Amino acid sequence: MNLEATNDIPPVVPGIFTLPPYDQAPPKLLGGLCSDCNKRYFPRPRYCPVCLGLTEETVLGSEGTIYSFTVIRRRPPLGLPEPCSVGYIDLAESGLRIFCLLDPATIDQLRVGLPVRLAVGPLGHDGHGSPRLRPYFTPMRVDD
Amino acid sequence: MTSVAVVGVGMIPFGKHPERSLVDMASEAAYLALKDAGIEPAQVEAGFFANAFASRLFGDLTVGQNVFWEVGINRVPVVNVENACTSASTAFYLGYNMIAAGQAEVVMAVGAEKMYVPELGLLDSGLTELNTQLGLVAPASFALRAVRHMTEFGTTPEQLARVTVKSRNHAQYNPFAQFREPVTVEEVLAAPMIVDPFTRLQCCPNADGAAAAILCSPRLAQRLGRAVNVEAAILCTGNYENPQDLVRWETDYRACGLAYERAGIGPEDLDVVEVHDAFTIAEILHYEALGLCAEGEGGKLVEEGHTALGGRIPVNVSGGLLSRGHPPGATGLAQVFELVTQLRNEAGGRQVAGAKVGLAQIMGGDKLGDTKSCTIIVLSV
Numbered sequence: 001m002n003l004e005a006t007n008d009i010p011p012v013v014p015g016i017f018t019l020p021p022y023d024q025a026p027p028k029l030l031g032g033l034c035s036d037c038n039k040r041y042f043p044r045p046r047y048c049p050v051c052l053g054l055t056e057e058t059v060l061g062s063e064g065t066i067y068s069f070t071v072i073r074r075r076p077p078l079g080l081p082e083p084c085s086v087g088y089i090d091l092a093e094s095g096l097r098i099f100c101l102l103d104p105a106t107i108d109q110l111r112v113g114l115p116v117r118l119a120v121g122p123l124g125h126d127g128h129g130s131p132r133l134r135p136y137f138t139p140m141r142v143d144d
Numbered sequence: 145m146t147s148v149a150v151v152g153v154g155m156i157p158f159g160k161h162p163e164r165s166l167v168d169m170a171s172e173a174a175y176l177a178l179k180d181a182g183i184e185p186a187q188v189e190a191g192f193f194a195n196a197f198a199s200r201l202f203g204d205l206t207v208g209q210n211v212f213w214e215v216g217i218n219r220v221p222v223v224n225v226e227n228a229c230t231s232a233s234t235a236f237y238l239g240y241n242m243i244a245a246g247q248a249e250v251v252m253a254v255g256a257e258k259m260y261v262p263e264l265g266l267l268d269s270g271l272t273e274l275n276t277q278l279g280l281v282a283p284a285s286f287a288l289r290a291v292r293h294m295t296e297f298g299t300t301p302e303q304l305a306r307v308t309v310k311s312r313n314h315a316q317y318n319p320f321a322q323f324r325e326p327v328t329v330e331e332v333l334a335a336p337m338i339v340d341p342f343t344r345l346q347c348c349p350n351a352d353g354a355a356a357a358i359l360c361s362p363r364l365a366q367r368l369g370r371a372v373n374v375e376a377a378i379l380c381t382g383n384y385e386n387p388q389d390l391v392r393w394e395t396d397y398r399a400c401g402l403a404y405e406r407a408g409i410g411p412e413d414l415d416v417v418e419v420h421d422a423f424t425i426a427e428i429l430h431y432e433a434l435g436l437c438a439e440g441e442g443g444k445l446v447e448e449g450h451t452a453l454g455g456r457i458p459v460n461v462s463g464g465l466l467s468r469g470h471p472p473g474a475t476g477l478a479q480v481f482e483l484v485t486q487l488r489n490e491a492g493g494r495q496v497a498g499a500k501v502g503l504a505q506i507m508g509g510d511k512l513g514d515t516k517s518c519t520i521i522v523l524s525v
Contacts (some may be wrong), residue, residue, distance in 0.1 A: 070287035071340045086279045099275045099385030112295045
């Protein structure tokens with residue numbers, strides 16, 4: 001699926017991925033880094049739940065592998081395409097395991113262990129019909 | 145020595161009750177529990193009312209005061225409890241602790257929910273949460289565990305389907321269950337796919353319903369008779385560590401371990417078990433967390449019939465969530481209703497012969513790949 005991210009559509013939640021345009025720098029996930037104990041989080045909490053240090057915004061990267069995935073075939077929420085796919089991704093750089101959407105156009109290719117890369121595009125709405133940018137992972141191409 | 149007893153339970157059949165209000169259903173369950181216990185409303189010193197969705201679906205709040213007033217309980221402390229699918233078991237937990245602490249002699253817990261609402265869609269864990277906004281719905285949360293279990297242990301779609309087949313076989317003997325017609329493995333697998341690998345028959349159906357329990361001190365329980373002892377009431381929250389292991393569910397294992405420790409028993413001492421089978425894989429995961437089988441062998445356990453009525457350790461003889469239906473605000477107390485009925489030897493065609501020790505497990509909500517809440521209640525006679 002070629003979902004063109006534009007500056008006109010707001011992110012579903014602020015502060016979880018870098019904003020478009022992406023022609024120079026592809027999207028990356030954003031999370032929190034504890035300034036005291038260096039633990040990383042997604043999404044970023046105000047305080048570090050381990051040591052109560054303050055957190056700062058940090059880049060969590062854009063690559064990972066599928067830990068688990070599924071396909072929602074009936075009535076996905078928030079105007080997401082039917083069917084749509086979601087999964088847990090093991091992020092390569094941080095080691096975090098995060099829940100995220102998967103590319104609705106590549107449902108047939110999904111398997112546990114598949115290398116994936118972050119994309120961002122208009123997917124679904126905000127609950128009231130206004131479109132939103134959402135992050136999703138898509139299988140890495142051979143030339144990646 | 146146990147410090148708390150259940151002396152009365154009440155429940156209405158779960159299913160579609162479009163003509164009944166939340167208060168109407170809840171007050172009937174409360175009334176039935178009072179009559180079952182032989183307790184007067186004036187003896188009840190506190191009320192805990194559980195509901196999860198009425199604020200979102202109907203704009204209601206503080207419903208408990210309305211419910212308890214309808215059965216003559218007023219002036220005393222009333223608390224409204226929301227803890228997702230563990231709302232009702234949390235109300236029970238709070239009542240248990242109030243009596244164990246010596247703050248009251250008699251407490252009632254009531255749970256109710258109306259879930260038959262047009263265009264309800266799939267349940268989530270809170271609209272403003274990030275994962276909800278990224279498409280997480282309750283069946284997907286468990287489907288992701290199922291895919292991992294199938295990947296790591298070779299659990300099969302047929303083994304998942306057998307959880308539903310067993311559930312329906314049990315439910316035909318439960319007049320409180322919503323779906324009581326037996327189904328075959330083939331029928332379960334041929335039903336419409338909702339969230340891979342769950343067909344519709346592997347997802348618990350929404351239901352309207354209400355259930356109630358009256359807890360009291362052992363001193364009073366001795367005078368009332370037909371009492372069932374509470375050996376443990378445990379409430380755990382998730383650990384929210386990252387990464388989460390989706391099949392070795394630490395919070396589930398931890399809650400079960402605490403319950404065994406508190407009750408001074410092990411899995412081999414259980415006669416009858418109710419677990420949170422919101423989706424087929426959930427029951428298999430809970431077998432493993434409870435130690436009814438080894439890690440990864442839950443699919444085999446159900447396939448070989450060990451958890452069916454007449455088997456080594458019958459699980460969800462009520463039909464569980466899959467057949468009884470799931471009104472989240474009521475289900476935890478419906479489990480207590482089932483265990484009390486079993487331990488009193490009053491369960492008719494679904495009676496587990498000679499049942500002396502029962503355990504109820506339920507989970508609620510989803511956060512960071514973990515649960516928001518897990519409760520375990522252990523009862524004995």
